Amino acid sequence: MSQILSLKNIVKRYHKNTAVDDVSFDVKKGSIFGLLGPNGAGKTSIIRIITTITGADEGEVLLDGVKLNNNHPAEIGYMPEERGLYKKMKVGEQLLYLAQLKGLPYDEAKKSILHWMDKFEIRDWWNKKVEELSKGMQQKIQFIATVMHGPKLLILDEPFSGLDPVNTNLIKKEISELRDKGISIIFSTHRMEQVEEICEDIVLINHGKKILEGKVSDIKDKHKENKYLLEFDGAMPSSIRGEHFDVITESPNHWIIQIREGHNSNELLRVLIENDIHIKTYKEILPTLNQIFIKKVQGESHE
Amino acid sequence: MNKLWIIIKREYLTRVTKKTFILVTILTPLGIGLIGFVSGYFASQAGKSAKNIVVIDESGILLEEHLSSSYLQFTFSDQEIDSLRRNYTREGYDIVLHMKRQELVPGEKVLVQYYSKDKLSMPALESIERSLASAIRSYKIELSGINKDALAALDTNVDLENALSSGEVGDGEATGSTASRYSTIISTILSYAMGFLMYMVIFIFGSMVMRSVMEEKINRIVEVIISSVKPFQLMLGKILGVGLVGLTQMAIWIILIPVILLIIATVLGGSNISQEDLQMANELINESEGGPNQIALFIQEFKSLNWWLILPVFIIFFFGGYLIYASFFAAIGSTISDDLGESQQFMIPIIIPVIIAFVMIPSVFNDPDGPIAVFGSLFPLLSPILMPARLPFDPPLWQVFLSIFILIVSIIFFIWLAARIYRVGIFMYGKKITFKELSKWMFYKG
Numbered sequence: 001m002s003q004i005l006s007l008k009n010i011v012k013r014y015h016k017n018t019a020v021d022d023v024s025f026d027v028k029k030g031s032i033f034g035l036l037g038p039n040g041a042g043k044t045s046i047i048r049i050i051t052t053i054t055g056a057d058e059g060e061v062l063l064d065g066v067k068l069n070n071n072h073p074a075e076i077g078y079m080p081e082e083r084g085l086y087k088k089m090k091v092g093e094q095l096l097y098l099a100q101l102k103g104l105p106y107d108e109a110k111k112s113i114l115h116w117m118d119k120f121e122i123r124d125w126w127n128k129k130v131e132e133l134s135k136g137m138q139q140k141i142q143f144i145a146t147v148m149h150g151p152k153l154l155i156l157d158e159p160f161s162g163l164d165p166v167n168t169n170l171i172k173k174e175i176s177e178l179r180d181k182g183i184s185i186i187f188s189t190h191r192m193e194q195v196e197e198i199c200e201d202i203v204l205i206n207h208g209k210k211i212l213e214g215k216v217s218d219i220k221d222k223h224k225e226n227k228y229l230l231e232f233d234g235a236m237p238s239s240i241r242g243e244h245f246d247v248i249t250e251s252p253n254h255w256i257i258q259i260r261e262g263h264n265s266n267e268l269l270r271v272l273i274e275n276d277i278h279i280k281t282y283k284e285i286l287p288t289l290n291q292i293f294i295k296k297v298q299g300e301s302h303e
Numbered sequence: 304m305n306k307l308w309i310i311i312k313r314e315y316l317t318r319v320t321k322k323t324f325i326l327v328t329i330l331t332p333l334g335i336g337l338i339g340f341v342s343g344y345f346a347s348q349a350g351k352s353a354k355n356i357v358v359i360d361e362s363g364i365l366l367e368e369h370l371s372s373s374y375l376q377f378t379f380s381d382q383e384i385d386s387l388r389r390n391y392t393r394e395g396y397d398i399v400l401h402m403k404r405q406e407l408v409p410g411e412k413v414l415v416q417y418y419s420k421d422k423l424s425m426p427a428l429e430s431i432e433r434s435l436a437s438a439i440r441s442y443k444i445e446l447s448g449i450n451k452d453a454l455a456a457l458d459t460n461v462d463l464e465n466a467l468s469s470g471e472v473g474d475g476e477a478t479g480s481t482a483s484r485y486s487t488i489i490s491t492i493l494s495y496a497m498g499f500l501m502y503m504v505i506f507i508f509g510s511m512v513m514r515s516v517m518e519e520k521i522n523r524i525v526e527v528i529i530s531s532v533k534p535f536q537l538m539l540g541k542i543l544g545v546g547l548v549g550l551t552q553m554a555i556w557i558i559l560i561p562v563i564l565l566i567i568a569t570v571l572g573g574s575n576i577s578q579e580d581l582q583m584a585n586e587l588i589n590e591s592e593g594g595p596n597q598i599a600l601f602i603q604e605f606k607s608l609n610w611w612l613i614l615p616v617f618i619i620f621f622f623g624g625y626l627i628y629a630s631f632f633a634a635i636g637s638t639i640s641d642d643l644g645e646s647q648q649f650m651i652p653i654i655i656p657v658i659i660a661f662v663m664i665p666s667v668f669n670d671p672d673g674p675i676a677v678f679g680s681l682f683p684l685l686s687p688i689l690m691p692a693r694l695p696f697d698p699p700l701w702q703v704f705l706s707i708f709i710l711i712v713s714i715i716f717f718i719w720l721a722a723r724i725y726r727v728g729i730f731m732y733g734k735k736i737t738f739k740e741l742s743k744w745m746f747y748k749g
Binding site: 076083084088097100102145 | 306310313317522523526528531743
């Protein structure tokens with residue numbers, strides 16, 4: 001079994017409005033998976049179904065091959081987008097409480113919490129109240145609350161929002177360490193640059209429907225538009241234009257071109273060399289996920 | 304159910320260890336003690352200053368044996384009024400009573416003058432007036448030659464005509480009438496006390512549940528918790544945890560308040576004074592004679608109430624009423640997304656039944672087995688207040704058990720209902736919720 005999570009034809013309706021409309025996807029074990037979509041697309045509804053907060057109206061969810069049941073919350077760690085802790089409660093007590101609710105016995109819970117606090121070098125916060133901590137500090141506590149019970153599956157909803165670069169890197173490092181330990185991570189966001197960096201596979205949701213899924217590299221490949229960056233010395237003879245490519249942006253010695261259909265990049269290169277143009281850079285420009293995302297989402301709303 | 308226990312424990316411990324809880328729990332009995340101390344102190348001072356009365360009677364109507372009161376000491380003097388007025392404080396008297404030579408004319412008031420350095424309190428004045436009136440009456444009786452025993456018998460008969468009924472009526476004896484009257488007073492006080500306690504508990508601890516639900520929703524921790532436990536468990540854990548806080552506070556008060564009052568009674572100079580106060584109070588309430596007996600009767604009546612029924616049933620209704628209303632408060636708390644103002648519209652339907660129950664308490668006293676009392680003590684939104692109020696009047700047992708049964712069924716129903724609203728409400732943000740929507744939530748699928 002290589003899938004940690006399978007969603008099969010999930011439908012969720014709130015009154016008349018369909019929040020999740022027939023969505024299916026799989027998450028590979030030990031991978032970082034991106035659940036993407038603009039605000040209000042239905043990401044949170046999907047996450048709430050996976051975390052057993054709500055039930056799906058149709059379809060089923062398999063966690064590690066087993067249909068979701070009441071024991072599964074202990075195997076899932078969930079960090080909601082809107083972070084929340086009891087402000088007046090002490091850090092240690094609070095984490096102990098949350099860990100016990102996840103089903104961890106007291107001693108194990110304490111051991112695990114201390115392990116994580118040592119890791120983040122915040123052991124002396126045990127007796128501090130949450131309201132005395134800065135936002136970044138609270139985020140660390142929230143992260144510990146998500147991972148302390150050793151879940152198989154982590155669901156992080158916008159994990160870097162509100163974090164400074166130092167803490168962002170710290171959490172990124174932890175995420176990849178956890179992945180290396182075989183924990184699967186669902187990473188929900190609308191910040192595409194982070195996804196490109198971290199995720200292997202993604203699914204893109206809009207208006208409750210799945211509109212794109214696959215490996216990040218495949219998706220980019222599939223959506224490439226044959227654009228190339230061309231940097232050169234000297235002048236470009238005007239005869240070279242027209243047949244093989246269109247110039248999209250033009251500045252002296254720096255062109256972005258799009259190769260026409262039926263031609264390939266090597267053909268163009270040959271033509272350039274034959275014309276004795278001194279090429280400094282010749283590089284394919286792949287679309288960013290952000291561009292694909294915007295294109296897809298806008299395409300949807302034009303329909 | 305292990306998780307439910309963890310939630311109850313946290314809800315309980317975070318509240319019980321709060322400084323404000325500890326302060327309120329300890330300061331309230333101390334405050335009551337202080338009030339008791341102050342009023343007891345002043346009462347004892349007042350009692351002391353009114354003690355010694357010197358009487359100059361020029362009319363010859365007053366007789367020493369007719370002027371008797373347990374806390375007023377009358378002494379007759381032959382001195383001239385002018386010299387006594389100058390010297391009475393030095394001679395150890397507090398008040399001088401001067402009754403001039405006069406004829407007793409039926410229907411006309413008898414005038415007696417008094418001199419006192421201190422201003423006399425109303426109770427003291429009334430008490431002296433009553434003593435004098437009673438002495439003059441005795442004089443008139445002797446004068447008219449009416450058989451005293453016959454008159455006394457008539458008096459007793461008048462007292463027997465008591466409109467308030469009680470379980471103990473039917474003895475027909477003279478003491479029986481006094482007893483039933485006391486038990487009615489005790490029952491009335493007890494009913495109001497229990498009703499009021501219920502009312503306080505519903506609002507203090509019910510709104511505690513509401514605030515707690517709101518707090519979790521507003522600071523968003525609810526999403527983290529609901530990913531571990533069912534909304535129903537969280538809500539029930541909260542209601543039970545807060546309920547236990549309430550029981551703890553009540554238990555501490557039930558122990559502390561009498562202890563503190565007892566300590567104060569001892570500090571104030573032994574139990575004499577408080578007994579004297581009681582006696583004075585008794586004399587004010589009841590003009591009949593034989594003070595000490597009445598305290599004994601009062602205590603005896605207090606003891607003879609069916610406590611074996613009242614206490615456990617009260618505790619059942621206390622907790623049951625709390626559970627019903629707290630589940631309403633929890634449901635309301637879950638619908639509020641940011642400000643308290645929103646909660647007002649939903650508070651009204653909760654407050655109304657409580658107010659109605661309170662308004663109905665007097666009808667329960669007037670006719671403890673009448674249709675209003677029976678309905679009120681069975682209907683689950685009213686019964687937590689009205690059944691305890693009815694208990695001291697010996698309601699039929701089957702009604703008590705039927706009421707408990709209805710209460711338990713209602714608790715289950717209302718908690719279920721509240722949970723249906725709660726599980727939707729805690730995830731609804733930024734929208735004002737109407738009653739229509741609330742009713743739709745109840746039918747949402749899990």
